[in-house]
Amino acid sequence: MTSSAPPQHVLDNPFVLDLFSGPGGLDVAAHALDIPSLGIEWDKSACLTRYAAGLDTLHADVSAFRRNSFESLPPEINILAGGPPCQTYSVAGHGAGREALEKVKKFIDRLIAGESDEEIDKGLSRLSDPRTALVLEPLRYAVRATRSPNRDHRPYDVIVLEQVPTVAPVWTRYAEALRDKGLPDGTRYEVAVGVLATETYGVPQTRSRAVLIARRVGLGTPPLPSPTHRAYERKVWNQRATSTGDQVRQPTLDDTGASKARQRGEEAAEHLPSWRSMADALRRPVGTHLGRSASFLVRSNYGSAGNPGRRGVRTDQQPAATVTGRISRFVVFEHLDENIVHEGARFTMNEAGMLQSFPPDYPWSGKAQAQQVGNAVPPAFGMHLLSAALGLPAPDVEVLRKPWQAATEEQRAKLRTHGCGDADHCTDKCPRAEDQVPPPSSRPRRTAPAKR
Known part of the structure; x- marks a missing residue:
């Protein structure tokens, strides 16, 4: 305890x-x-x-x-x-x-x-x-x-x-x-x-x-x-892409339920700050060129049962899903304009390390x-x-x-x-x-x- x-x-x-x-x-x-x-x-x-x-x-x-x-x-x-x-x-x-x-x-x-x-x-x-x-x-x-x-x-x-x-x-x-x-x-x-x-x-x-x-x-x-x-409120923040037939609905950056989750989090533990988000972790630290400034979505390969439409999706305002050796397979979507998202660059190893809380320029080496x-x-x-x-x-x-x-x-x-x-x-x-x-x-x- x-x-x-x-x-x-x-x-x-x-x-x-x-x-x-x-x-x-x-x-x-x-x-x-x-x-x-x-x-x-x-x-x-x-x-x-x-x-x-x-x-x-x-x-x-x-x-x-x-x-x-x-x-x-x-x-x-x-x-x-x-x-x-x-x-x-x-x-x-x-x-x-x-x-x-x-x-x-x-x-x-x-x-x-x-x-x-x-x-x-x-x-x-x-x-x-x-x-x-x-x-x-x-x-x-x-x-x-x-x-x-x-x-x-x-x-x-x-x-x-x-x-x-x-x-x-x-x-x-x-x-x-x-x-x-x-x-x-x-x-x-x-x-x-x-x-x-x-x-x-x-x-x-x-x-x-x-x-x-x-x-x-x-x-x-x-x-x-x-x-x-605060602990992450999974039931509120868990967002998944849904499929209709063979068509996979691409998620939008506004489809998050963010305000409700924040409100519940504040009610649950007012004395603690919210969990750290991916956006906070990947904002460009002072003294480096690493990190991301644009908003994004991440689609992991967890819980998919082979169906891409069921893969877990989180916004940059949420914490990442558990970082494993599959982190390089996570798909990252970014804004083209107000209504369109596109598949962007996947996480670099330094970004993946930052999601694990490693320093931004940690020298990952080898295979x-x-x-x-x-x-x-x-x-x-x-x-x-x-x-x-x-x-x-x-x-x-x-x-x-x-x-x-x-x-x-x-x-x-x-x-x-x-x-x-x-x-x-x-x-x-x-x-x-x-x-x-x-x-x-x-x-x-x-x-x-x-x-x-």
């Missing part, structure tokens, strides 16, 4: 270890709060973005690094953070997802009981999808910290985790284990768990996330961050940039999570509107030498994509329902 009590500063020298760090969403949040961070990321392109952004990075498989290189981590790290991949929980409402969740819960109990890594690995090797085990890595790092001579066996002081809502039952079991039983060495935590809407924290999109914030006993009970903006954007933790949301975890005041996320100071070529080369082993290339110590994700034929399939 959130708290209205004044924040109490928790750590004097916070230092974040960010597992599955992606292109840097949580690290950008830490940077904005003047907190050092180190990210571990297996995807080469995401690492290239991180190097270009000047973020300290290890290009490594999180699991392999824990097994083989944990002792090389800076011993002063005292915050563990991460958002493990969630592919095997995307069908959590069906048999495969439920089975995966139940197996993970049992492994959590085994880790808390102090079972050896060898026995845990042996059990995990029998899972049908190896990715299921990745959600256990934060807990395995927490346990490993208490067994590390390099750290003098010190546990992490703070743990911050986030993922899609279907992972909430895993975080709940994490919370029960950390609070009631503690780590094998006896370290226990006070924990808060919840599912939060990112638009209520200044992120210009509707995106729900399951979060866990834990503090070591003695550092106080952590709150979930208090909302700073699959849309996927990088979609997979990232929204930095504004990350700022709120870290601030709540550390007892800091509510952050000013407007700092993320400022131009980003990208790494110089010399800085980039130094970061990549540290992260990959070479200034310009990956080396043998870098992970291969095929070692992380099983081939398509081995992935569990969702059985289609029978037609009636």
Whole structure:
């Protein structure tokens, strides 16, 4: 639950270890709060973005690094953070997802009981999808910290985790284990768990996330961050293109119901400002040439069931639909004149990043940039999570509107030498994509329902 009590500063020298760090969403949040961070990321392109952004990075498989290189981590790290991949929980409402969740819960109990890594690995090797085990890595790092001579066996002081809502039952079991039983060495935590809407924290999109914030006993009970903006009123603002036969009605910029939604929002939470709109997020920031000045509509590919006329449509006065790797497919319509709209340029990667609350000129690099954007933790949301975890005041996320100071070529080369082993290339110590994700034929399939 959130708290209205004044924040109490928790750590004097916070230092974040960010597992599955992606292109840097949580690290950008830490940077904005003047907190050092180190990210571990297996995807080469995401690492290239991180190097270009000047973020300290290890290009490594999180699991392999824990097994083989944990002792090389800076011993002063005292915050563990991460958002493990969630592919095997995307069908959590069906048999495969439920089975995966139940197996993970049992492994959590085994880790808390102090079972050896060898026995845990042996059990995990029998899972049908190896990715299921990745959600256990934060807990395995927490346990490993208490067994590390390099750290003098010190546990992490703070743990911050986030993922899609279907992972909430895993975080709940994490919370029960950390609070009631503690780590094998006896370290226990006070924990808060919840599912939060990112638009209520200044992120210009509707995106729900399951979060866990834990503090070591003695550092106080952590709150979930208090909302700073109103929740998006979907029933009022959800606008869809409709079809008549094979004809798709093109939406108009006036067909929004804006006044009614604003009125209801004001009545619901007068003390909070409205959620941030796409127009606000994409207005051209000072010091850059990026962004849009004209009004527009966006048609996403969510909920279409293969019918383009059913695709969700939002105006620039609404928050974006959840930004995923499909953001590059969103169709953008702009005004030609008062009564005509036309298909305009689709979102650039910088614009997609701005809808995730990244700085406007963040240096997206490498391949699959849309996927990088979609997979990232929204930095504004990350700022709120870290601030709540550390007892800091509510952050000013407007700092993320400022131009980003990208790494110089010399800085980039130094970061990549540290992260990959070479200034310009990956080396043998870098992970291969095929070692992380099983081939398509081995992935569990969702059985289609029978037609009636």
